Amino acid sequence: MDKVNIMEKLSLFDEHWSPKVVGELNGQYVKLVKLSGGFVWHHHDDEDELFLVLEGTLRMEFRDETVTVEAGEFIVVERGVEHRPVVEDGEVHVMLFEPASTVNTGNVRNERTAGEEWV
């Protein structure tokens, strides 16, 4: 029964917007991701998505509001809801909790669509 050290896992990659799987349970993945700048507007048809901010400030844009999520806070983006994560300053570290089927760009497929990768 292995434990996972979050800082250690974060030290293993530098790319932005490319979530790394660090755990699996009940058909859900725990992922770590580093964010900087703005992402693409998208939604997930069948998956709710949790963003737990570990470091920095994440701005989660919705079509009708923007929620600022600081370190030590999380937000759940429900399935079907269009959203766009944005980091205005520096880099943000986030832990994601979502179904194993979740693709980072949701309904959109482009050069930022990431494959499944464990660290």
Next chain:
Amino acid sequence: MDKVNIMEKLSLFDEHWSPKVVGELNGQYVKLVKLSGGFVWHHHDDEDELFLVLEGTLRMEFRDETVTVEAGEFIVVERGVEHRPVVEDGEVHVMLFEPASTVNTGNVRNERTAGEEWV
């Protein structure tokens, strides 16, 4: 779309071994719990359980080994595996990810079995 501040939620209760639900997604609950002392040996027939330590040191006992989980680390206890969380010194704060159906004492029902409570 509301965010959740973990420290704020932790300030709302003092009991030990009584997990509070702070979020829900994909049939899973996010819970916060404060631990002190030793718990009961138990397992969950159908649920894997993630323990993310936010503060303090958690000793997770299994029948054949013990894993020490520090702040910033998590451990996934797979379904069917007997375990016993123990806190030797002071208090530990933990975030749990687990199916909404999960009962804290698993296959055991006793005075430490907690009902579902949101904060």
